[in-house]
Amino acid sequence: MLELSNLCVRYGHIRALEGVSLTLKAGEALAVAGMNGAGKSSLVRAICGLVPVREGQVRLDGQAITGRPLHRLEGVALVPEGRVLAPSLSVSETLWLGAGRVSARTLAARRDGVLARFPELAGRLTQRAGTLSGGEATMLALARGLMAAPRILILDEPSLGLSPAATARVFDTLAELRQDGIGVLIVEQNLHLALGFADRFLLLQHGRPVGEGSTAEADRSAGLEELLLGH
Amino acid sequence: MLLDLVQNTVDGLAVGAAYGLLALGFTLIFGVMRRLNIAFGPSIMIGIFAGAWLHAEWSVGMVPVFLAVLAGAVITAAYVERISFAAIRGDAALASMASSFAIWMQLEEAVARVFPGRTYGFPTFDGMPMIEIGPVLLRPEYLVMLVTAAALVAALQWGLAHTRFGLELRTLADRPEAARVSGVNVARVAFLTFLLAAAIGGIAGFLIAAADGQITPKIGLWATIKGLIAMVIGGLGSLRGALIGGLVLGVVEANAQWFLGAAGREMTTYALLFLALVLLPAGLAGRTEAGARAEAERRL
Numbered sequence A: 001m002l003e004l005s006n007l008c009v010r011y012g013h014i015r016a017l018e019g020v021s022l023t024l025k026a027g028e029a030l031a032v033a034g035m036n037g038a039g040k041s042s043l044v045r046a047i048c049g050l051v052p053v054r055e056g057q058v059r060l061d062g063q064a065i066t067g068r069p070l071h072r073l074e075g076v077a078l079v080p081e082g083r084v085l086a087p088s089l090s091v092s093e094t095l096w097l098g099a100g101r102v103s104a105r106t107l108a109a110r111r112d113g114v115l116a117r118f119p120e121l122a123g124r125l126t127q128r129a130g131t132l133s134g135g136e137a138t139m140l141a142l143a144r145g146l147m148a149a150p151r152i153l154i155l156d157e158p159s160l161g162l163s164p165a166a167t168a169r170v171f172d173t174l175a176e177l178r179q180d181g182i183g184v185l186i187v188e189q190n191l192h193l194a195l196g197f198a199d200r201f202l203l204l205q206h207g208r209p210v211g212e213g214s215t216a217e218a219d220r221s222a223g224l225e226e227l228l229l230g231h
Numbered sequence B: 001m002l003l004d005l006v007q008n009t010v011d012g013l014a015v016g017a018a019y020g021l022l023a024l025g026f027t028l029i030f031g032v033m034r035r036l037n038i039a040f041g042p043s044i045m046i047g048i049f050a051g052a053w054l055h056a057e058w059s060v061g062m063v064p065v066f067l068a069v070l071a072g073a074v075i076t077a078a079y080v081e082r083i084s085f086a087a088i089r090g091d092a093a094l095a096s097m098a099s100s101f102a103i104w105m106q107l108e109e110a111v112a113r114v115f116p117g118r119t120y121g122f123p124t125f126d127g128m129p130m131i132e133i134g135p136v137l138l139r140p141e142y143l144v145m146l147v148t149a150a151a152l153v154a155a156l157q158w159g160l161a162h163t164r165f166g167l168e169l170r171t172l173a174d175r176p177e178a179a180r181v182s183g184v185n186v187a188r189v190a191f192l193t194f195l196l197a198a199a200i201g202g203i204a205g206f207l208i209a210a211a212d213g214q215i216t217p218k219i220g221l222w223a224t225i226k227g228l229i230a231m232v233i234g235g236l237g238s239l240r241g242a243l244i245g246g247l248v249l250g251v252v253e254a255n256a257q258w259f260l261g262a263a264g265r266e267m268t269t270y271a272l273l274f275l276a277l278v279l280l281p282a283g284l285a286g287r288t289e290a291g292a293r294a295e296a297e298r299r300l
């Protein structure tokens, strides 16, 4: 289980995140929403130790992991904003990269599992990541994250720039992962997608949490919808 | 005349292979950290002096001398990395360079104090016969240079393509952020790359010192300059280019030395550097790394 308490991130004097708390259990999905610049990516990056945490704590299964870089975060994987693939690596190498330092047997087993989920990648193992289409690149970024065999998967706007079909494909995969017990924390601007997929939501504005709850309630509350849309 | 040209080219290729190894070390560090390590040559110089000292004090054979050079270069590089690169923030490239410059002076001063004479002997490959290929002669130490460089480059290529460390190194050179978000321990890879570069440089330094039979503390600066020029000729950031750059530099220098003398050689070297910068800003190996990345990102 992932727990954040009173997390604060600052860049110089810019307060990107102020006092955010949340929990995420196995098999659960939490959507983080908010306008551009609301602090969503800062939240994600702080959990993964990619930006310094000014205040507050991150816990994984009760253990304090605040500020730990990803290579010391067993069980957490990130699908970052903009996918961030290394263009010169092949699809196969990108998968290997995501697996971390594991035995050849573990690597092969994970690869088989991941490629079964993404058959479109199986036929492109030697293709360079830089030559993939947007949809394929997103699948590869997702697959790279899954190669780490995470219990918690964190995604930062995976649907950005994707066709509706490719987006639907991403969310179908995420739904399957939840069934397998993986906790999913997803930053998503598309409200209908976010609320339709997640159990709970967290709404950020200027770095502060301004709304949270179960998505079932949010669907019924017209006021929240307005808040989410930023009116 | 033609025979001289062929002979010089053979000699130049051998020395150029050692230059190529120096450039390879530079390129590895530059590719992964995007910074120049001015103290690269002086780290090698420390290793060479460690080897020369061991030989003078204990008259040990070539293998222990070689190991001492390797160890000296790698340990010094670890020191340089900790002081000038790891300790300085990721985006402060100029500070790293200035700091590695200061360390270079520190290392050279230290060696000049411990070894106050100007030149010292270095063991050579004695007892190996001159190799005759028709009318062309190949010095045995040059054959060792060529074979070692070829084997080292082949091993490096293989390691980069097939090992986990090679994969992490390539990712870091290609797109550091991709390494970070994929859970690569970036600081560890950078440190190990630094040591690998020093080991390659140490091997080159050992071969060069063994071919010359004598060394001075200036060999550090010399190695930095030769490696830098070969890297620039080959195109910054490309391993293949570094090797080609070294070979071209070696061949041009050997011929210039023969036909124009020592002063002519220096002038030709700098003319070559100038031409490389003006005519081939992307180096002999073709397009720049930045260009390749921009191209790849347009598709992403």
Ligand SMILES: Nc1ncnc2c1ncn2[C@@H]1O[C@H](COP(=O)(O)OP(=O)(O)O)[C@@H](O)[C@H]1O
Residues within 6 Å of the ligand: A011, A014, A015, A016, A034, A035, A036, A037, A038, A039, A040, A041, A042, A043
């Ligand atoms: N590296 C940085 N340096 C300075 N300011 C930053 C940096 N990254 C983000 N910010 C600022 O922090 C705020 C939150 O950014 P971010 O977390 O990226 O928001 P979101 O992902 O919700 O669009 C914005 O005002 C942004 O300009």
Ligand SMILES: [Mg+2]
Residues within 6 Å of the ligand: A040, A041, A042, A081, A156
């Ligand atoms: Mg963002």
